[in-house]
Amino acid sequence: MTTAPMPPSDMIAQAVASHERELVALRRDLHAHPELSWEESRTTEEVARRLQVAGWRIERLPRSGLVAEIGTHGRTVGLRADLDALPVEELSEDPWRSTVPGVAHACGHDVHTTALVGAAHALARLHACGELGGRVRLFFQPAEEVMPGGAVHLMGLGLLDDVERVFALHCDPGVDVGQVGLRLGPLTSAADRLEVRLEGSGGHTSRPHLTGDLTFALAKVTTELPAILSRRLDPRSGVSVVWGHIQAGSAPNVIPDRGFLSGTVRILDAVAWADCEKLVREVVHEIVRPYGVTAHLDYQRGVPPVVNESLSNRILAEAVTEVLGPDGQVVAPQSLGGEDFGWYLDQVPGAMMRLGTRTPGGPTYDLHQGNLHVDERAIAIGARLMAEAAWRALRA
Helix, strand or coil: CCCCCCCHHHHHHHHHHHHHHHHHHHHHHHHHCCCCCCCCHHHHHHHHHHHHHHCCEEEECCCCCEEEEECCCCCEEEEEEECCCECCCCCCCCCCCCCCCCCECCCCHHHHHHHHHHHHHHHHHHHHCCCCCCEEEEEEECCCCCCCCHHHHHHHCCCCCCCCEEEEEEEEEEEECCCEEECCEECCCEEEEEEEEEECCCEECCCHHHCCCHHHHHHHHHHHHHHHHHHHCCHHHCCEEEEEEEEECCCCCEECCEEEEEEEEEECCHHHHHHHHHHHHHHHHHHHHHHCCEEEEEEEEEECCCEECHHHHHHHHHHHHHHHCCCCEEECCCCCCCCCHHHHHHHCCEEEEEEEEECCCCCCCCCCCCCCCCCCHHHHHHHHHHHHHHHHHCCC
16 A cells, blocks of 8 residues: 655644654754854854754854755745844843853844744755755744844845845744734835934033033934924834933033934834935934034934735744644734844845744733743744745745
């Protein structure tokens, strides 16, 4: 009697299940040994060792991170995970808590990395059975948390040039494990950094008319720039200017000759993002002109929005239904957070999903906080979803 061949989705599920215990162990090891942006050497080697065993061709990147590929012909689909941790103190009491003072995986990149290793095992099995149907390239990317980040570096090496479609996932501690958030179109916002330095003559507070009243001008920039942008840009673009650092002077009766403020500019719309820097520069100079002070701006364009393309988003939806059933998908809200996966999607079509990591009925944590906790059942789910998406994309 001839045994019917196993469907590829079942092969993926079986391969991930057979590696689930070691995937959890890998995640805990990475969590205990977090590495900051551009310093992910240990993480890179831990990933490389496992991919070599699974039969992937590996290319280490010049600073940290790696790219791996399997398959020899046909279309190429990319899958991306980010490696870096944050300069945040770990607050959990898990046995695998960070062993590095002041550094922690507070954004879930350890889960992203481990899920992609799991997907690699599943895709290697499809390839060995002749079911892959193309090439898959894995991007284990360094430095997602800094600007300009690892995505720009990786793309500058030409590693995305022949990729037809690319996918990624991101932990979402506001979504239950066993569910995935999807959204067509913009998922995250553009995120830029802005520093404004003011210079003026300074003087005594009893004679502001004989000075460039720098402190007053600084306050006007603080409040008026966000207000003016909300009227000069399409309100549907969702522009948000928020200041994190303001500094001027050291005495109550002295108008200083220098002042400083810095913050972020976040925009949900890619078209408005393209126009924003020029407009910010123009507006700041106009605000301070009446006060006799000079403005110097450092505007650092960070990342574009993550905009999920239609077919790619549909492929993810099909993968979610296959892995988690018809109730596995929820609508992901649009976020003002920045994510350098947006650079990938600026070059090729693709999509990102929000992987649920909250234990049902348990507390909701927040990203970039030292107490972040993830339900580790999400690792196998993420691995299956990434492998399933790649396999389906090669047939789309």
